[in-house]
Amino acid sequence: MTSVEDADSLVIPCLQIDPNVELKEVPTTGEEYLLKVMKERQKCVVVTKCNKDISKFAKNQSRFVEEPECTKSAPDALKPTLEWQNIQVADFSEVRMYISRMRAKKSEHKIQEIDIEENHIVSWKQFFEESSPTLSCVFGLKQAYFDNGLEMLTNSLNNIKPGETIGPKTGQWIYAFLACLTLPLLSDTISILRNLARRCAEIRSHIKAEDENAIAAVAPLNVFICLISRYFRQIDLADK
Structure with missing residues (x-):
């Protein structure tokens, strides 16, 4: 039985899949579809990196918008x-x-x-x-x-x-x-x-x-x- 503390955990899966569900190439049920998606997701890298040189595109770019200095405060x-x-x-x-x-x-x-x-x-x-x-x-x-x-x-x-x-x-x-x-x-x-x-x-x-x-x-x-x-x-x- 899941405790109250466990139920509030962010690591608890949102959707539980029966361990008896088999992985199929063409899913026919909702659980089979979720299992296929989860298995495909495990093949993906956690962090995706850009492998292209963007320096030539960013040469004239700035991360910040330059704003005018603040006007002196009113009395x-x-x-x-x-x-x-x-x-x-x-x-x-x-x-x-x-x-x-x-x-x-x-x-x-x-x-x-x-x-x-x-x-x-x-x-x-x-x-x-x-x-x-x-x-x-x-x-x-x-x-x-x-x-x-x-x-x-x-x-x-x-x-x-x-x-x-x-x-x-x-x-x-x-x-x-x-x-x-x-x-x-x-x-x-x-x-x-x-x-x-x-x-x-x-x-x-x-x-x-x-x-x-x-x-x-x-x-x-x-x-x-x-x-x-x-x-x-x-x-x-x-x-x-």
Whole structure:
């Protein structure tokens, strides 16, 4: 009889085969098939090694993605508290759940068909300026376009002068795109999100805590840094 300790062992076979089962060239039962598979597996080496010279393929490759250095930290007066960040994540989660429910019912609603060139900067700029980030509009975008759109929005932040912040409409579009991203994220999407968070941190670093509108100016920046780091799990970019 198997003891409790033995039953919890990871080395106990998942499938037991009767010792009387014979090995056949053409299995006719489930146990005969398992026995044949096990015998064939025993003939294989434990570790498979590549016997080809891959140096010529890897010459220009790197195991690591080089990221820009971290931007200097914002003054404590402009950093969000952990409690505030938790509230933003909770609210964002509710928004995403609502969007998920609406997406499941989108056949019942009128959806705008959005036709846009994926990598055409002028087309994206015109789209963001002339359209509003409503669900009917966002649902009209192909999911494959979201990375392009987020990247265009991130690049547009390069035009923000020191001391200024993200405009309301740009902020709405960024939030809408973040809310509509599907999980799990692709590696390219993660890279774009990290660039966005770093850009927001850089913009925030130029805002002085003593400025009259400093708190309002850093609000959207703090939101995006928070969501990317806390909700999308890029924890190393989070405000501590």
